[in-house]
Amino acid sequence: MGQDQNMPDDTDIVPDDEQLGQEEAYEVPQTDVHLSREFVQALQRALKDEDETLILEMLEELHAADVADILETLSSQQRRKLIELGSKGFDPEVLSEVEGEAQDDLYEHMPNDLIADAVTELDTDDAVYVIEELGDEDREEVLRALASDDRVAIEESLSYPEDSAGRLMQRDLVSVPEFWTVGQTIDYLRSENSNIPEDFYDIFVVDPGHRVVGTVPLSRVMSSKRAQTIISIMNDDPHIVDASAEQEEVAYQFTKYHLISTAVVDSAKRLVGVITVDDVVDVIEESAEADILALAGVREESGLNESFIEIVKGRFTWLFINLGTAILASVVIGLFEATIEQMVALAVLMPIVASMGGNAGTQTMTVAVRAIATKELNASNAVRILNRELMAALLNGGILALLSGLVAMIWFKSVLLGSVFAAALIVNMFFAGLSGLLIPMTLHKLDIDPAIASSVFVTTITDVIGFFAFLGLAAIFLF
Structure with a gap:
């Protein structure tokens, strides 16, 4: 997890199957592995035998969402055993993917030092989600284990209201001054010290007060001549949301205006983060699920994985x-x-x-x-x-x-x-x-x-x- 990207300094469940061979190497299927009866049987057998090496090998090639599904599928006893033997091999994103009772077990039984390491690797929004779900004592211990810049970023996000844009946003973004050229921007993105996000769609153009004056799609930067100025190719009417805005309002704006990403600003209109469409998809899904459950008089938390x-x-x-x-x-x-x-x-x-x-x-x-x-x-x-x-x-x-x-x-x-x-x-x-x-x-x-x-x-x-x-x-x- 990183901080806001600043411009350079000079710019200021099934039974065991006896037919499965214990010594037999298991080849991970490429699709729907978490739904495979054979895979779950093999994992349950490995858990029963406490074969840590085999467990880590089986989980190594899985997507974080598949690991989360497996945690939610296993019984509580098997799940705790898996956390004990295999949590050091979990992808950090598993912590933000798992839900319900499985989430409680994971956060309770996974060592806090491993949680802190995982939080460091996550995007700010996912890291905030994990931290806010921890108990008070565990939260304090994990925050103390983080680097100061990561801790400050998370605490600032936690200061915003729950279910607000400030909780949903990522702090990893790219911002450049309006007087830069396309060439300068490309060189900045390619420089080793730029520390740009792993994935991003828009570059935010800011004034000296770090207020957003425009946006430039990354594709437009790559297709423009190096001598052109950023201000000449930017969209001068950027879409901006306030950090205190409700998440459902943000999702509505993404749907209505067909946004890919949008800038998030604080009360002084300074750029503090970015929300991308993948984050909004989760909000839309959760909102739709909550409405369906509510129409039947069922709480949002009353899923299949609840006690x-x-x-x-x-x-x-x-x-x-x-x-x-x-x-x-x-x-x-x-x-x-x-x-x-x-x-x-x-x-x-x-x-x-x-x-x-x-x-x-x-x-x-x-x-x-x-x-x-x-x-x-x-x-x-x-x-x-x-x-x-x-x-x-x-x-x-x-x-x-x-x-x-x-x-x-x-x-x-x-x-x-x-x-x-x-x-x-x-x-x-x-x-x-x-x-x-x-x-x-x-x-x-x-x-x-x-x-x-x-x-x-x-x-x-x-x-x-x-x-x-x-x-x-x-x-x-x-x-």
């Missing part, structure tokens, strides 16, 4: 809330107990009304939550979108009511019952579309994540209105 207790804790809250809403729907049914007793057909048809409304509400809610997340839905177009959703709900409701009403008439030989059933379905579909849009928008306005809370409210409304409309209409027109 049993964490899974139970993460899911119980919303299950308990759902229990309360289900009781509310049952109370509505209880109000019409006498009506149901007079006609059993009502009990048969009730779940259909509630289910259709719930599905319709979930469809609208899912579209609304996504539109809010991508900023496609806002105050300026809310009325138009609401009208569209209500018209769609009424049309779908009308078609489905006609079909299901005819079925109910034929099934129970009652035109009036079929009509009541169809009318209740239209009413519930209308309110499903209304609540599916208005509830996420209202929650977003109240600074409550609509992905987490919307489904409970939408389901409750569609159940309550569905039961009330159907049983209420039945009580009025059938008895």
